[in-house]
Amino acid sequence: MAHSGINIIFEGANFARLMGGLWVTIRVALISIAIGGVLGILLGVLRTFHNRLLRFVLRLYLEFFRIIPTVALLFLFYYILPKDMHLNLPAEEVAVIVFTLWMAAEASDIVRGALESVPQHQIESGLAIGLSRNQLYRFVLVPQSIKLMMPALINLVTRIIKTTSLLLMISVLDVINVGQQIIEANQQQYPQGAFWIYGAIFFLYFIICYPFSLLAKRLQRNK
Amino acid sequence: MSWSVIVQSLPMFQKGFILTLQMSALGILGAIILGLVCSLSQYFKVPVLKRIVGIYIELSRNTPLLIQLFFIYYGLPGLGLKFSAYVCGIIGLVFLGGSYMAEGFTGGFDGIAKSQIESGLALGLSTAQLTRYVIFPQGFALSVPALAANIIFLIKETSIFTVIAIPELTNTALDLIGMYYKTNEYLLVLIIGYAIILIPLSILLTWLERRIRYGAFGH
């Protein structure tokens, strides 16, 4: 019966292996969020400048990452980097590159939106007291827009974490991949292993993402 | 890059393309209906149902579609619930999309000016009449931008159907790559396939957003 099947999670080293897989998942997410976040803020600031070529190129970059499903992006980099650029990276690093570039693209749009929604008169009164462009960003625009961009940025973080589930597809040994192996290895003893293992991974993702969602909602309300 | 490889693969991609469109359409329709029901039950604070909807929305929004699909496709048969991959894909997309659509509708309903609702009440309208003539038309118009973004998001999510071997666009490309190793060609067709769906659709949705907004609010 299914209810005894829960033991599959704790059988042998299974739990430790799942946690090991989860760590791979989290590591990819963390690195991508950190590097992609910083890159995204820089690109977001650049997108508020009036240089048309710069705006066009950055917009194109954003739309490219927006239109193509992440699965396709992963395979694009996974196949094309070694084949056409002779860059043989482990799958995990390919994933970090894709998620970083994707995070940067989406974050840049959030940052741009927040910067542009600071009222014009704030900019004008900053300029009126003689602030330089750098000072204007540092003392007026960035502090005022941070509040506006935080909920969306946090939601983006949960999106990145959820999208790490795709690591499986380029054979990274993430939590889902480990889960699959456990299910197959225990097929005889636990025919309903899939229910418990995938159920457990479902809740692991939930436990990681839910606090971020709560935080984003709270910030949204206090805006 | 070989054009003959691309041309030869087109009939297969066409099938995948149509399947992506079909499943997206069904899933999105289901998600909109589920989302509307969820959102209304929260807006009108329906006892019990409101709670269940709250839990569902958090579960759905904070877990990836891939694991939702694995659970439905591989896990549920353990409880005696067995569906075809196609049905699982639709269930997964509706389960995921329902919560996004619900939040989109809720954003719209919450955006209605309180004074609009009061002036409806002051005319003696019942809750049902108020919903029909004031809350729904205005709330819907306000939620269109969020719904449009969700539609695009859900179409892209159908690419994950490949993990349960549904032969949609992405699965077609990966299959062909596995068989013939022509990665550049097949990935190009794959990306163009999504672009053909998503670029015109996002232009259409932006145009629709403006029209609906103007129809309801005049600006």
Next chain:
Amino acid sequence: MADELLRVENLNKAYGDQPVLHDINFEVNTGEVLVLLGPSGSGKSTLIRCLNGLEPYQSGDIYFKGDHVTPSSKNWQKLRQKIGMVFQSYDLFPNLKIMDNITLGPIKVQKQAKNVAEKEALALLDSVDLADYAQKYPRELSGGQKQRIAIVRALALHPEFMLFDEVTASLDPEMVRGVLEIMLDLAKQKMTMIVVTHEMNFAHQIANQVLFLEEGRILESTPGAQFFTDPKTDRAKEFLQSMDF
């Protein structure tokens, strides 16, 4: 003695532990115009909103034509078609044409036939010189025109009395007169009205009775003619001075 239309007894209201209305008592007779005056934040708007159930109150009783009003949402919904209300922000429904804004209540709430309701709506529109606008959307009208439509929308339900909550406060000065003239006309036709306003000359012209409120209490209740020349309390005198009256 005229018939009593509305009586309020010992009404109290608080937001949390912040009291906003204290022990309010007054009555209005059929055909009478009652004007609520007082500094902003004195509770006038809250009081007027209690009178058609848009604001719940913690204690006290409201009697309509001598019958006690049970404060349930179902009961208020029935009563509201007898109580017309016009708001500061006019709040026409932007998704409906002017004609549909006006006939929504008569057709859906009072189940009037469409052609009857529309015929009457046209007559009402004509009386405020806006018959040409029946098939337009609210966005095509000026603020003053929208407010006149909002009054017509309330009148179309044949209310037994009308509540006006600072209806000219967000209008440009040149739009104000048209709206006030409609209200003066209604007073002439003996419509019972409760009016919150900051237009002192208008209040003087229209008020049979004035309630002067401050910090949620009625400081005085005085006939209109007397209030503006010889109010009973010093606070009311100061208030009239501050309003340049």
